[in-house]
Amino acid sequence: MSIQLESGADPGRKIARKGSENKEVGQDRKEKTQGRAAALLVAPSLLVLAIVILYPVLNAIYMSFQQDEGLDPVTGSFVAGGFAGFANYIHWLFQQCETPTGAASCPPGTLGAQFWSATGVTFFFTVVTVFFETILGFWMAVIMARTFRGRSVLRAAVLVPWAIPTAVTAKLWFFIFAFDGIANTLFNTEILWTGSQGPAQAAIIIADVWKTTPFMALLILAGLQMIPAEVYEAAKVDGASAWQRFRLITLPLVKPALMVAILFRVLDALRMYDLPAIMTGGANGTTTLSILVVNQIRVGFNSAAALSTITFLIIFIVAFIFVRFLGANAVESASGGEKRKNK
């Protein structure tokens, strides 16, 4: 991540500072006192984050190596707690359950048998929703970037789906996709939307796209507005077609903002819970990893902790790939490009 770049850039800066030591002693001291003030100002927030995030996560990791006490749902025998090694992880990753005759693959329908399908569903939802949100969001952003009368109406309207709580969005689309609902009436169909896999997934994807495309559009719009109009004028003078202008100017220049927007949305989609939990309860191939974790919490904490740790790792790896290989450098853009100046 950019943190690595930081440490890479550090020695250079140190040398630069050494070189100008005699001239800028005052400057150096100022930076030191600023550092102390900064530490005092930043510490409370970091402490709070350590308490509300780091501690639970460490706790979850500890729990994930413990055995769940209680009656084994499959064998009916009592299982004592205690250190479990990687048993919980093996249970999820290899879908292995304890049976009277030893470990075997979990019977279909149990939570243990759903890990890979839930992972698949989660990634399927993520890829499909983010794909449509990017395309639609880009289109919306291009329209919003134009100057025309009534533009403020458009911008206000776009904020409405964003402001509606996801739980309400879920109920609203659940109603729209009811058997006698308006969707079937409008399209003259008789689909049991939440009754089978394809339609249920489609309903959730449509609801998610409706709810989150505006956020995507606004982020892309902010990126579009950073492109100076003169660049387009110059390209026009040089005879570039609209498509060429889009491909050779808009896309490359908006790419940093676009990648950050996609990163945000991907990470958000990977933890999707509210929409499927409320619209289908996870039935008919809509169980995401988050839903699986919540269902498992009610059965056994420690096993749930292992699953939530796996989920966390999956999301972390995806974020890492994005930042490292796809150039979605959210930290750098958040820091206002100071890094470039420092270099």
Add this chain to the structure above:
Amino acid sequence: MSTSTANVQAHTAAAKSVARRRESWANTRTYISAAVIVVWCLLPFYWMIVTAFRDVGYTFDSTPFFTHVTWDNFKTAFSAEMGNHLDKALMNSLFISGVTTVVALLFGVFAAYALARLKFRGKFMVLGVVLGASMFPGVAIVTPLFQLFGNIGWIGSYQALIIPNISFVLPLTVYTLTSFFREMPWELEEAARIDGCTQGQAFRKIIMPLAAPAVFTTAILAFIASWNEYLIASILSNDATQTVTVAIARFAGSEPHQEPYTAVMAAGTVVTIPLVILVLIFQRKIVAGLTAGAVK
């Protein structure tokens, strides 16, 4: 000579009219696209309001405007006999989101000031941590918290709902405020320092009034984020402390085993309208806050 000028004039006139026609066609296309977007964004919301005011017997009536108007659905939504304590849930959400917002701002303002204003080592690391925290999956902390709070008897308490909310509202607050603060005219602070203010005085007398709009916008974003939270609230709340999102998800109607669509839409309207009004009033600021930091 005169004919050629006339020709040229005719040509430019023709070119101009072609250009104008092309421009007006582009304009029309823009308007059509804009209209499609507005309809797509507002139609489901409009449908929710129409249904909220529609008699239960006409739940699936597809008339596109207000018919069979009644307040009954709102009465059902607030009906204690049917177990819908929407009023109580509203108060819970208001309290939980309010406390979360205040706490997050209290801590976030100082961190954001340092991140935007001061030079110090490890700044990028702090920003990275904050950003990472805001992207953090709620499920990863809900399991240990469920056990932890269970052990100390906190399940269903307000603090059990406020503490996890801080985990995602605080990073959002720091992140948004940092990008707002970076845009502020800090020269004024320097000027105040030259005029003899201490750094603290300069902060209180010059920076605070200037920062107020940024802080206010961030507060709205933090409040909305907290208000919309569902996963953690659905697990860690009980009947007395459930938030509006949980209440709506578990709504009961007059008929058992029958989804009370109209009442749910009424409850959804009650929960959503204040947010929508807030968002429309502060539209510009909210857009600035949402996109702050993501670009630039």
